[in-house]
Amino acid sequence: MTESTNAAAFPDEEDVDHVALQAENASLQERLIRALAETENVRRRGERGIAEARTFAVQEFARALLPVSDNLGRAVAAALGGQDIGPVGHASLLEGIQATERILTGTLERFGIRRVEALGDSFDPNTHEAMLEIDDAVYPAGTVIAVLEDGFKLHDRLLRPARVSVAKGPASIAPVI
16 A cells, blocks of 8 residues: 555544544534434324324214214203103104214214114124024024114224124924824
8 A cells, every 4th residue: 555545544643633523523413412302302292193193083073973962962851841742742752863863873974884784684793793593484594683783883893793683594393203
């Protein structure tokens, strides 16, 4: 190696500006500290955002259900009014409750919550929960013949299985001897 090459690779002690290197080092340390602080601030903001999203994720859904709650409260107040409302009043009360149910169903559907259709389908343990098994000669074995409680899905995820009665199929007749 020649002396000029060696000098370029390893500067002499005299060629090094210690003050400039110390200033550059301090500047780099300051930039590193600022970058680390900014990273920590971003992490904290992200955690706060996630916590807030968890807390208020159902806000729009809850706000949409408030009219249903109001209507049900009015229906209960009308039913408990203590007055004889007669057949016309009962019919009006029933219409109001049915309208409230339609509002509720629409609200649920708007948020991706759908009823699991079960009646007449083959029993599916992924979406149905068999509560009763009934001997029935009309339906083939494994057919849902009654829905005791509707099931619901949120998009493609099951929220609650439909609780159903399932046909056993025709009862086997034992020979009489």
